[in-house]
Amino acid sequence: MSTINSETPSTPEEKWTAYFDGKLSVQDAAAFEREYPEAAAERALHTRLANAVRLHSPAPQLRNADFFNGRILGEISPRPVPAAPAKRRLWPLWSLAAAGACCMVAGFAIYATFVRGTESGPDHYVAKIVSVTAGDESLDATVLDADGLQVVWISGLDQLPNDYVLE
Numbered sequence: 001m002s003t004i005n006s007e008t009p010s011t012p013e014e015k016w017t018a019y020f021d022g023k024l025s026v027q028d029a030a031a032f033e034r035e036y037p038e039a040a041a042e043r044a045l046h047t048r049l050a051n052a053v054r055l056h057s058p059a060p061q062l063r064n065a066d067f068f069n070g071r072i073l074g075e076i077s078p079r080p081v082p083a084a085p086a087k088r089r090l091w092p093l094w095s096l097a098a099a100g101a102c103c104m105v106a107g108f109a110i111y112a113t114f115v116r117g118t119e120s121g122p123d124h125y126v127a128k129i130v131s132v133t134a135g136d137e138s139l140d141a142t143v144l145d146a147d148g149l150q151v152v153w154i155s156g157l158d159q160l161p162n163d164y165v166l167e
Contacts, residue, residue, distance in 0.1 A: 015117050 009015040018024050020030050062068060068164045129150050134141040139156040143150060 005024065016042075 005065055009018050015024075015032060016039075019029060019039060024032060129143050129152065132141040132143055134154055134156075139154055141152060141154050142152050144151045
């Protein structure tokens with residue numbers, strides 16, 4: 001015996017249930033009625049009883065009827081169309097102009113403080129040469145002063161070859 005879902009009922013209870021529910025094929029139902037001669041009468045009685053229960057049993061009482069009614073009315077009632085939100089641009093023109101002005105002021109302040117302030121005259125030097133010694137008797141060290149700029153000149157050093165690479 002095979003059912004519509006291709007599983008064979010194995011126990012007699014499953015066979016009776018499949019027969020009552022109409023799940024057996026025509027050939028399997030005929031074989032079942034030959035095996036159990038009272039099956040047709042039982043099936044008719046089952047159908048009568050199921051129809052009477054469906055017809056005469058009261059509908060179940062909903063415990064939260066107001067909740068369900070509110071949900072149903074909320075779903076079927078027309079909803080107002082929300083107004084489109086105003087588009088807000090990332091950088092409006094006035095904000096962009098203000099940001100540019102602030103950047104220009106900050107750049108000018110940095111230039112005036114750090115860059116332009118280093119171009120000062122010789123009176124702003126921190127170090128002053130007081131005395132000079134070369135540390136070797138064969139070398140002569142002198143201080144040259146040209147236009148307020150002092151340079152230490154060491155004479156007596158050997159010339160470096162042209163292929164010398166400073167490391």
